[in-house]
Amino acid sequence: MNPLAEKYFRKSALPTIFCPGCGDGTVLHAMLRVIEKTGLENYAFVSGIGCSGWIPVYINTDVIHALHGRAIPVATGLALSMPDKKIVVFTGDGDCCGIGGNHLIHAARRNIDMTVVMINNYIYGMTGGQVSPSPPAGSKTKTSPYGNPERPFDAAALVQAAGAAFVARETAVAPLRLEKSLSAAIRHQGFSFMEVITQCPTQAGRNIFGDGKPQTIYHALKKAAVSQKDVPLESGQFRVGILHADLASPPYRPPLASARPI
Amino acid sequence: MSVSIDSQQCKGCMLCVEECPKSALTPGETRGSRGYLMPRANNGKCVSCGLCALLCPDLAISIIKEGAGT
Numbered sequence: 001m002n003p004l005a006e007k008y009f010r011k012s013a014l015p016t017i018f019c020p021g022c023g024d025g026t027v028l029h030a031m032l033r034v035i036e037k038t039g040l041e042n043y044a045f046v047s048g049i050g051c052s053g054w055i056p057v058y059i060n061t062d063v064i065h066a067l068h069g070r071a072i073p074v075a076t077g078l079a080l081s082m083p084d085k086k087i088v089v090f091t092g093d094g095d096c097c098g099i100g101g102n103h104l105i106h107a108a109r110r111n112i113d114m115t116v117v118m119i120n121n122y123i124y125g126m127t128g129g130q131v132s133p134s135p136p137a138g139s140k141t142k143t144s145p146y147g148n149p150e151r152p153f154d155a156a157a158l159v160q161a162a163g164a165a166f167v168a169r170e171t172a173v174a175p176l177r178l179e180k181s182l183s184a185a186i187r188h189q190g191f192s193f194m195e196v197i198t199q200c201p202t203q204a205g206r207n208i209f210g211d212g213k214p215q216t217i218y219h220a221l222k223k224a225a226v227s228q229k230d231v232p233l234e235s236g237q238f239r240v241g242i243l244h245a246d247l248a249s250p251p252y253r254p255p256l257a258s259a260r261p262i
Numbered sequence: 263m264s265v266s267i268d269s270q271q272c273k274g275c276m277l278c279v280e281e282c283p284k285s286a287l288t289p290g291e292t293r294g295s296r297g298y299l300m301p302r303a304n305n306g307k308c309v310s311c312g313l314c315a316l317l318c319p320d321l322a323i324s325i326i327k328e329g330a331g332t
């Protein structure tokens with residue numbers, strides 16, 4: 001076992017629920033590297049429901065595995081009651097932009113001090129490959145067998161428009177870049193948002209990418225990710241890196257007791 | 263310099279084979295304790311860059327640097 005897993009894993013919960021080759025484990029690994037540099041005692045984790053909701057469960061510390069779509073409201077309560085902790089939320093694209101989309105934009109608008117890591121595997125992984133709000137237009141899934149006629153949400157642009165002061169996007173197939181941006185998102189004071197595009201070979205692979213091999217999505221994501229800021233994007237490509245950082249934006253502070261009207 | 267793959271954690275996805283810049287990892291014929299076919303390491307080729315370990319979704323890979331433990 002990798003030494004970081006040896007040190008931080010909740011071993012009674014192993015093996016992880018993740019299918020072979022699932023990017024969720026690589027995101028967990030990147031989180032452990034950030035923890036190793038910053039101290040586990042400074043964190044509290046919250047997650048939603050979905051495969052991605054299991055990411056923090058394997059870290060041997062305080063974790064709330066909340067309801068589907070409701071990780072951010074739970075994290076908001078935690079952030080306000082435990083301002084000395086760094087709150088990190090792990091949520092799926094369905095959890096975050098589908099059922100929980102309203103919570104996402106309001107946490108960004110209020111600038112609540114938390115880091116939201118949205119695992120975008122383009123699909124509802126856990127429940128069997130139904131369409132989520134984020135696959136590329138035309139994607140075939142179990143519930144869009146003729147190709148999805150809808151446009152995808154660009155969650156990073158959405159939260160930035162709602163006021164998020166720190167927004168980044170990375171993939172699970174470039175683990176060093178992922179660690180660097182995750183670390184910057186976590187250091188940010190106030191609401192920070194990280195979209196991590198991951199490979200879900202079992203559902204997105206078989207339905208959207210044409211086969212269930214993790215290698216197929218690994219190569220597709222490596223090819224589609226563009227890190228240079230000034231290169232125009234071609235069809236199917238997406239930008240990775242820190243997309244927006246406004247370090248002067250003041251984080252939400254609850255009103256002081258003395259300021260109460262009654 | 264070598265790479266060690268934990269046969270109890272490995273799920274046989276073979277993404278490490280894809281990631282290794284030195285072709286030090288190849289699909290193997292031995293099964294781990296979870297029943298998956300595991301990659302095989304050719305430690306003569308490994309330069310301990312650690313890229314495979316960073317990518318491994320099951321944190322099954324440790325890098326052993328000469329004389330330095332893991």
Ligand SMILES: Cc1ncc(C[n+]2csc(CCOP(=O)(O)OP(=O)(O)O)c2C)c(N)n1
Nearest residue numbers: 049050051052068092093094095124125126
């Ligand atoms: C209130 C509620 N509605 C529906 C579900 C069923 N459900 C479980 S996970 C999930 C979607 C998972 O997709 P996503 O959030 O993208 O996570 P992933 O599994 O892809 O990581 C759904 C619809 C539920 N658990 N609770």
Ligand code: SF4
Nearest residue numbers: 018019022051125200
């Ligand atoms: S269904 Fe997809 S997202 Fe869920 S564990 Fe399997 S590969 Fe990962």
Ligand code: SF4
Nearest residue numbers: 282308309311312314
């Ligand atoms: S440490 Fe580097 S060279 Fe060695 S097997 Fe892993 S990826 Fe290949």
Ligand SMILES: [Mg+2]
Nearest residue numbers: 092093123125
């Ligand atoms: Mg999903």
